[in-house]
Amino acid sequence: MRVIPRRKKDRPRGEPPAPAPPGTGATQPIGDSRADVEADGGAPTLEPGRALDPAKELEPAKALGQDGLRGGARPEAATAVLPVADGEAARRRARAAQRHRQAAEVKRSRAGRRPQRTSPAPADATDQHRAALLVMVLTLGLLIAAVAVTGGLIASSMRTRPVTLAKPLHIYPVAQATAGPCPAGTQGLTGQAGTGPTCYHLTQGIAIRKVADLRVQKSRVGSGGYDVAVTLRPVDRSAFARLTRATVGRDLAFVVGERLVTLPRVDMAITDGKVVVTGSPDRATARQLVRDLKGR
Incomplete structure (x- = not known):
């Protein structure tokens, strides 16, 4: 101008x-x-x-x-120089600042959602240690119990395995007993009684070659004594049940080979195959009876 x-x-x-x-x-x-x-x-x-x-x-x-x-x-030479408008630049700066604020808010929200790892307090660490120790003790106890049960089952299975006798065990009902040895040709067996040699007249009996169990146990009828428990197999139980029904109140002769091993009295019919021979004063006598019944 x-x-x-x-x-x-x-x-x-x-x-x-x-x-x-x-x-x-x-x-x-x-x-x-x-x-x-x-x-x-x-x-x-x-x-x-x-x-x-x-x-x-x-x-x-x-x-x-x-x-x-x-x-x-x-x-001729009129030029107008206008100042640069600052409104657009201000709006750009405002938009950039808004984007920066939004990005910062997104970062803060992500950091808030992210789980933070904090070191456990001393009390919590002690509780965790006690819990872990308790779990270890319980696990060890369960293992010991499992081993004990397994051992018991193994031992039980070993005890219930059939016992093969070295010689057949003959069981005869005793019809009559006379003093002195048996005469020749007499169907009987001479045994030693408290009064001396005795002849036991025998009738038809049964022969057993295997038993389910044969062991020594403490006496159930007297104090301080021992018994010999014999468990018959199922195949021999019915024949033994018939034999004991017919001889209640009488004696049964347990014979191995040609030797009279024992002479128990039948108090009642035995149908379950479990025979208990009483009268052994000590464990050694009972063990010897077991060996004799096995034929060894």
Whole structure:
């Protein structure tokens, strides 16, 4: 933008304006107060000694040097430099700051959802140690119990295995007993009784070659004594049951080879195959009876 000074009345239209005094700039000062105007004869001045005609007041367009714009002509060298608008840059910075805040919030939310590993307190560590020790003790106890039960089952199965006798065990009902040895041709067997040799007259009996169990046990009828328990196999139980039914109150002769081993009395019919021979005063005597029944 430029300011063109007013042309003097007596200066021709095409004559250039007079140069300004040195140091005064491109424009002449205009009076600021009413006293200055009245001192000059009631009219404002642009230059000293020259009055301003109010009727010939400058038009705003010519005073600003834009008289060419009214006629539609383009100014010769008029360029407008506009300041760069800061609104768009501010909006970009606001959007960037908002994105940064959103990213920070997402990170904080993820960190909040992530499980945090904290070291256990001393009390918790002690409780865990006690619980682990208790579990170990219980596990060890269960293992010991399992071993004991397994051992018992193995031992029981070994005891229930059939025992093969070295010689057949013959069981005869005793029909009669007479003092002294048996005469020749008599169906009997001579045994040793408390009164001396005795002849035991025998009837038809059974022969057993295997038994389910044969062992020594403490006496169930007397204190301090021992018994010999014989368990028959199922194949021999029915025959032995018939034999004991017929000889209740009588004696049965247990014979191995040609030797009378024992002579127990039948108190009642035995149908389950479990025979208990009593009368051994000590464990050694009972063990010897077991060996004799086995034929060894």
